[in-house]
Structure formats: C-alpha cells, structure tokens
Amino acid sequence: MLRLDARWPQDIGAIAILDGEGLLDADGRLRVEVLRKAIGARLHGAPRFRQLIHHPGRFQGGPVWVDAPVVDLDHHVRVLPLPPGSGEAQLLDAVEKLRARRLDPSRPQWEMWFLPGLPGRRVGLFVRWQHALADGRAAMSLLAAFLDPAPDTVVPPVAWAPAPTPTTAELLVDNVRRRVRRLAVVLKTLTRPRATARRVRGALPMVRETLAQQPGPETSLNRVVGPGRRFALLRTTLEQVHQIAAAHGATVNDVLLAVTAGGLRALLSARGEPVGSVPVYVPVSLRRGGQGGTEGNLISQMVVPLPLGIADPDSRLRRIAQETARRKSVARPSLGTLFRSRWISRPMLRAVNRQRVNVETGNVAGPARPVYLAGARLLEVFPVLNLIGSVGLGVGALSYAGAFEICVTADRDACPDLDVFVDGARAELDDLAARASQNRR
Numbered sequence: 001m002l003r004l005d006a007r008w009p010q011d012i013g014a015i016a017i018l019d020g021e022g023l024l025d026a027d028g029r030l031r032v033e034v035l036r037k038a039i040g041a042r043l044h045g046a047p048r049f050r051q052l053i054h055h056p057g058r059f060q061g062g063p064v065w066v067d068a069p070v071v072d073l074d075h076h077v078r079v080l081p082l083p084p085g086s087g088e089a090q091l092l093d094a095v096e097k098l099r100a101r102r103l104d105p106s107r108p109q110w111e112m113w114f115l116p117g118l119p120g121r122r123v124g125l126f127v128r129w130q131h132a133l134a135d136g137r138a139a140m141s142l143l144a145a146f147l148d149p150a151p152d153t154v155v156p157p158v159a160w161a162p163a164p165t166p167t168t169a170e171l172l173v174d175n176v177r178r179r180v181r182r183l184a185v186v187l188k189t190l191t192r193p194r195a196t197a198r199r200v201r202g203a204l205p206m207v208r209e210t211l212a213q214q215p216g217p218e219t220s221l222n223r224v225v226g227p228g229r230r231f232a233l234l235r236t237t238l239e240q241v242h243q244i245a246a247a248h249g250a251t252v253n254d255v256l257l258a259v260t261a262g263g264l265r266a267l268l269s270a271r272g273e274p275v276g277s278v279p280v281y282v283p284v285s286l287r288r289g290g291q292g293g294t295e296g297n298l299i300s301q302m303v304v305p306l307p308l309g310i311a312d313p314d315s316r317l318r319r320i321a322q323e324t325a326r327r328k329s330v331a332r333p334s335l336g337t338l339f340r341s342r343w344i345s346r347p348m349l350r351a352v353n354r355q356r357v358n359v360e361t362g363n364v365a366g367p368a369r370p371v372y373l374a375g376a377r378l379l380e381v382f383p384v385l386n387l388i389g390s391v392g393l394g395v396g397a398l399s400y401a402g403a404f405e406i407c408v409t410a411d412r413d414a415c416p417d418l419d420v421f422v423d424g425a426r427a428e429l430d431d432l433a434a435r436a437s438q439n440r441r
Contacts, residue, residue: 008225008388009102012139013128014398015095015231015407016381020116020123022151023376030081030116030123036073038146038374039112043071044158045145048133049110060168061175067162068108076110082117082124091115091124092231098126099229099384109133122379131386140364147371147378216279216356220271221414223358225387228412232422233382234259238404240433247436248314250321252399253282253363255432257324258317259406260361260395261306262428263421268308270420276309281360281391282324302327303357313431358414359393360385366400382407393421 023031043049054066080098082090094115103109110133115124127143134142148155166174216222244255257280264278284300304323310316362385371378382405385394392411397404408425410418 008386009099010131010386010388011099011103011128012131012386013126013384014143014381015092015233015384016125016127017118017379018114018123018125018373019377019379020118020121021376023114023123023374024116024121028116028121030079030114032077032079032114035112035114035374036077038155039077040071040073041155041157042146044160046142048142049076049108049129050160050162051108053105053109053130053132054165056171056175057168059175060171061178064166064171066165069162071108075104075107077112077114079114079116082115084117086117087119088233091118092233094124095126095231095384096229099128100227103128103130123376125373128384140366144367144371147367147373148375149369149371151372151375151377153372216358217275217277218356219268219273219275219278219358221268221358221392222356222390223392223411223414224390225392225411226413229387230410230412230415230418231384232408232410232418234406234408234422234426234429235380236404236406236429236433238399238402240436241399241404243436243440244317244432247439248317248321248432250317251324252404253361254317254321254324256361256363256395256397256406257282257304257306257320258313258432259425259429260359261308261316261320262313262431263395263408263425264306264359265308266424266427267415267417267421270417274308277305277307278359279303279305279355279357281357283360283362284328303355313428314435317432356390358390359395360387360391361394362396364396364398366398368399368401370401380405385409387411395425 020030023034025031048065050068050071051065052068053063055063080094082094095113098111098113103111109130111126111128113126115126118124129139129142133139238252241252241255244250245252248254250258260280261278268275268278280303281301282304284302302324304320304327307316307319310319362383364383366381378400380403381398381400383396383398384407385396387394387409392414394409395406396409397406399405406425408418408422410421415421
C-alpha cells in the first residue's frame with residue numbers, strides 16, 4: 001500500500017455533518033480549542049494517530065510504526081470556514097481541495113478539518129487518514145475513539161510519553177527474528193504437504209476469479225485515475241434498505257450493488273455505451289466475530305459482475321444476490337499478504353489491470369444510535385473511498401443511527417457527468433423501495 005501511495009494517495013476517511021450549536025459562538029466562529037481539547041483527551045484510544053511510518057535502513061526490515069516525538073493538534077485539527085450561503089455543493093468542493101493536499105509524511109498520517117458555515121449552524125467535518133492505519137471495519141473503531149454516547153461525556157486526559165525510536169541494532173535483531181519466523185513457516189509447510197496442498201486448492205478459486213476471468217467491457221470508464229475527484233451524496237434509511245433486501249432474498253450489500261448498477265446503467269446509456277455486464281470490486285472483511293480492532297488491514301476482495309443488461313430492477317437485484325452468495329463461499333487471502341512482496345505485487349497489479357474493473361463499492365456498519373463529538377451531535381456521516389489504478393468510481397455506504405448514507409467518489413476526468421450516475425442510482429433505489437413496499441401490502 002505504501003508503494004502505491006507514491007502515485008495515488010491512499011487516504012480514506014469520511015465526510016460528516018455536525019450540529020454546531022454548541023461549537024459556534026454568537027458570531028458563528030468555531031470554538032476550535034474545545035474540539036482540540038476533546039480530541040486530545042481521546043487520542044489514547046487511537047494509538048496510530050500518535051505514530052509515524054518509519055522506513056529503516058538496509059537490512060533493518062520494512063516500514064514500522066514508531067511514536068511521533070510530538071502530536072501537534074494545531075496541525076491535525078484545523079478549520080476552513082465555508083463562504084456565506086454555502087450548501088452541500090460548496091462543502092464537497094472544499095473537501096476535494098483539502099483531499100488534494102498530501103498528508104505530511106513527517107507527522108502522524110491523519111487530519112480533521114472542520115468546515116463551519118452550513119445552514120442551520122451546522123458544521124461540516126472532513127476526516128482522513130492513510131489507509132495503512134485501518135481498513136473499513138477497523139476504521140469505524142478508530143473513529144469511535146473520538147465519539148461519545150452522550151453529549152455531556154467527560155473523558156479525563158491520559159498521560160502519554162512517546163516511546164523512543166528503535167535503534168539500528170534493535171531493528172537489525174528484529175529483522176533477523178522476522179526472517180527466522182518466516183523460514184520456520186516455510187519449513188512447516190514443506191513438512192506438511194497435505195495441509196499445504198489443501199490450502200493451495202482452497203485459494204485456487206479466488207485466484208481464478210481475480211486473474212483468469214473474462215475482462216470487463218471496454219467503456220469510457222476504463223482509464224487511468226487522475227489526480228482530481230468529484231463527490232456526491234445519497235441518503236436513505238436503513239429500514240428501507242432492509243425492506244428491499246428482505247423482499248429479494250438479498251443483503252444490505254446486495255442492495256448497494258443494485259443501486260450502483262442502476263447508476264452505471266444510466267451513465268453508460270447516456271454515453272451511448274449500453275453493456276450487458278460491468279464487474280465491480282467488493283471488499284471482503286477477514287475480521288471474524290468480535291475481531292474489530294482499530295489498526296491495520298484485514299481485507300480481501302471479490303469481483304462481482306453487475307448485470308446491466310437486465311432491464312427489470314427486481315430481477316437485477318436477485319441476480320446480484322445469487323452471484324454474491326456464490327462468490328462469498330470462495331476462500332480469500334488478505335490483500336496485505338498479496339501486496340507485501342514486490343515480486344508478487346507487480347505482476348498482480350498488471351494482471352488486475354487487464355481485468356478492466358473500473359468500479360469499487362464498500363459498505364460499513366456504523367453506530368446504531370446517535371453519537372457526539374465534543375458534545376456536538378453527529379448528524380450524518382459518509383465514507384470516502386480511495387481510487388487507484390483504473391478504478392475511477394467508488395460507491396461507499398455507511399449505516400448510522402437508522403440512516404443509510406452513500407458517498408460516491410469519482411475521478412474528475414472519467415466522470416464529468418457524475419450527476420447522471422447519481423440520478424440513476426437514486427431512481428434505482430426509489431424504484432426498489434416502491435416495489436418492496438407494494439409487496440408488503
């Protein structure tokens with residue numbers, strides 16, 4: 001992931017809306033010191049927010065996390081007032097300008113930008129961090145460290161002192177130990193050929209799906225991602241999504257895929273490019289049960305073809321549900337494992353690029369009840385996906401306090417007509433909801 005960051009910034013994060021009544025003074029000025037104090041008191045719950053990525057010298061191993069000498073909250077927690085009369089469009093434009101700035105590699109890899117100036121004394125929030133800090137499910141645990149179940153929650157600060165950076169000798173010894181452990185694993189696999197063969201056979205279906213399946217169609221979306229982004233937001237209720245899913249024998253994630261299919265069908269049709277099927281990446285969390293955690297990445301992915309050639313939304317969703325159920329049964333290794341080696345990551349990236357998969361989706365479950373940041377209620381929150389390679393369109397969803405909130409992230413050059421996709425996605429959602437409601441009567 002860190003190597004990919006040199007070309008495509010691997011920042012993920014969220015766009016949120018806060019009730020700013022307790023954060024703004026009478027003149028509408030944000031009381032940023034209140035926010036910095038509250039966030040600082042909770043940093044112990046997100047240890048990676050106090051750390052840097054250290055690149056050791058030769059023979060000292062790969063990148064490691066080390067404590068930063070100091071965490072300057074004046075740098076990490078900042079304010080960008082929106083122009084008077086600003087609304088959602090101006091908020092999203094400001095978020096894109098902030099996103100385009102690279103995170104400072106000499107500091108912990110995160111930022112929180114507060115954007116006052118929305119109607120009704122609401123305050124926008126753009127929070128981002130390097131993807132290496134946490135994946136989707138872990139990211140929610142990471143953010144939860146700064147959120148409270150009640151507006152009057154008091155959290156006393158926890159004393160902290162940075163641990164010293166490992167010395168060259170310590171890194172050398174640690175690297176040797178890691179290599180010995182890897183060698184032990186290799187030797188163990190050689191002494192247990194039957195178990196090794198079973199694991200290899202179990203992974204073969206995923207390899208075939210990822211590398212050997214039929215490439216997606218040639219469309220105008222198939223281009224290398226550029227530096228600019230466009231954002232769009234969609235809103236519905238989690239209850240409505242559950243009703244749609246229940247009516248079609250589907251899951252919440254299947255409904256998100258169907259909404260994505262509706263948007264793609266509208267977009268490509270408007271461009272004069274009707275296609276029968278478009279493949280999309282769907283992340284698969286490898287965290288099981290209570291294995292949440294606030295650090296690292298434990299994710300894989302599957303490729304799901306969206307049947308755009310099926311005109312009926314109900315039939316389209318049922319086909320998607322059948323396809324995802326089949327593909328979920330395939331064992332999948334972690335993406336971190338695949339991209340850990342330079343010798344593996346390069347051919348993998350070349351092979352993946354030949355697939356012509358230009359769309360990704362992601363769905364994360366957030367808090368079921370309202371939460372608060374520095375006493376301010378979090379009204380809405382939308383996940384921001386990162387784009388890489390030729391994947392120029394990302395559709396992320398997050399359920400929060402009964403809402404189901406979708407953020408579409410698009411390459412600026414690949415999707416100048418993002419509004420067409422959004423209108424198609426919204427129409428698909430409304431159509432499926434209406435049909436599900438009729439079926440309940």
